Amino acid sequence: MNINIQYKKDNKSMEFPQGTKFLSIIQGLDQGLKKTALLGKVNGKITDLSATVEEDAEVEIFTFEDEPGRDAYRHTCSHVMAQAVQRLFPGTKLAIGPAITDGFYYDFDPVKPFTPEDLELISREMEKIIKENYPLERFVMSRQDALKFFEEKGEQYKVELISDLPEDAEISFYKQAEFVDLCAGPHLPSTGYIKAFKLMSLAGAYWRGSEKNKMLQRIYAVSFFNKKDLQEYLERIEEAKKRDHRKLGQELKLFSIKDEGPGFPFFYPKGMILRNELSAYWREVHKQWGYEEVMTPIILNRELWERSGHWFNYKDNMYTTVIDDEDYAIKPMNCPGSLLIYNSELHSYRDFPLRWGEMGIVHRHELSGALHGLMRVRCFTQDDAHLYMLPSQIKDEVAGVIKLIDTIYKKFGFAYHMELSTMPEKHLGDEETWRMAEDTLEETLKSLNAEYTINPGDGAFYGPKIDFHLKDSLGRTWQCGTIQLDFQLPERFDLTYVGEDGQKHRPVMVHRTAFGSMERFIAILTEHFAGAFPSWLAPVQVKIMPITERQHKYAAFLAEDLKSAGLRVEVDDRNEKIGYKIREARNERVPYMLVVGDKEQEQGAVSLWIRGKGDQGTVNFLSFKRRLKEEVAERRLALMEKDE
């Protein structure tokens, strides 16, 4: 009997005998995909290419260009790795091995920990398995048989996984040669499909992501459809490493972290220029958006932290000290201080919304293994603000903050994504209030047509939040901006305002940051621009380079002139050749170089070199100065062109 197959791509249909393998169907439908097809979809259901088709169907074909195709490819690759590991290290127990961005990993519980040398062995065994081109066969077992199968093999993690599957779940397996793994699939038809992979690193990972469980050994790998793409990926990673803010921070003399203070960064003179420029921009934009600024103490009495709930909910992260026999805490957050300012006078509904910003220095004890350059430190300055408002103003205020953060991120050309984080296990207040707060945030996001994902259980202990994530040079994301709705602290601090009715009411509070922290933001900024900051942020905006000693006076005169215009200038009057000076200034990522020799001096001109564009020839000095002043005043991202 024949079945009718309709190809979704071009809507053409063909007849095939019932039970034809998907692979053969592809040959008939789309010769061009014969070599690149990895996975199919039959009547909306993802299907292995080795499966047969039994009924009339609409089909789709996936290649490595499609996410399902890529995932299946990498997932099969992870099975190959697991097979290699079990061949080389019998007794190694298997946990899970999914596809991830750019590759895959597999978590193992080995008899003896793997070493980096083992990766080489595993890699070679994988090559063998790929060369053998074992077909992957799918089959199902009853729950009972499946449990028995893995219990006999001593695969305790698989037993646990099966036990947690829903009652009605089909328990499927994939087998290649002697290797069998519990797996929902889908998979490639055979191991020979794998063309390029590289085992990258060895790392610990808790079973099921909980630190209460045993730590397993995870092998990370990347894989691509061909060797060239793999090579390009590896080169891209190498390039990205050169943008690492920890490396650039040192090279550009911006900041560093010393052994004497793990997690407590040092900012050098050039790094302080970045910080101060960012702060100045921040103050300017916040003033425009109706914020006032406050400052609260770094050390405050224990009683305050008990009242705020931090002493009981955040103590592990707090540094404490004793003053005159009383306990004090170094603030991990700025909110309690802000609340004390609020309570120091009476408020009317007419005052709202109150928006109080604070560049607040906070200290938090982070686990030593979590520290990461400037991205994750133990002392940082939050560009915090606390907003006090009527319940009826929440949506407008939250929407306003979202727009403000968007404005700020766009200024730097950052792409970001938002997450809505909901009630964590450890929290203050009742669930009903939480759900209401979560709903309010979600409704606000929806009203702005914003794209976001939900991050369950990741809210602050006092309220749900909207987080803004930015990417570092390797694509890892870091939470920067955050908007946190808080019904708890106003309660705990008994905040009130006098309403229209003359009665006392409870205001609502919003905590928020835009940069997140100066430290993390500077790290992101450094990696984003690879140290080549726009001129308004560049520690040195102009470097003046005389060709010989004859021009030293002229160079000094130009420098003074630019400095008096508020620009940051250095003169490189060392006794070096011009090529050497240019090379160094380039390495320092100085946006503009002015080369002055006899010719320029005679004309009262300068020879301009623009970062990324090279030698621009002779230009008029006054017009250069005017244009640079403008560029910096407007905080433009792009450097100027030679001609206006």
Added chain:
RNA sequence: GCUGGCGUAGCUCAGUCGGUAGAGCAAUUGAUUCGUAAUCAAUAGGUCGGGUGUUCGAGUCACCUCGCCAGCUCCA
């Protein structure tokens, strides 16, 4: 905190079998006055992260400790 790896000059790194530490860049000094990515020469710089042990002898081996890197957990 946990798993694995790594700590040698300011930076990047070499150092064999355990035999008393080396290069390039940077720095300093001198010469050179030069036109768009490295002028030449000389000099100086290290309790080999710290500690304890093994040994006639430790950068090298063992143990402890601190820090860093990747990841997990956690987070701005």
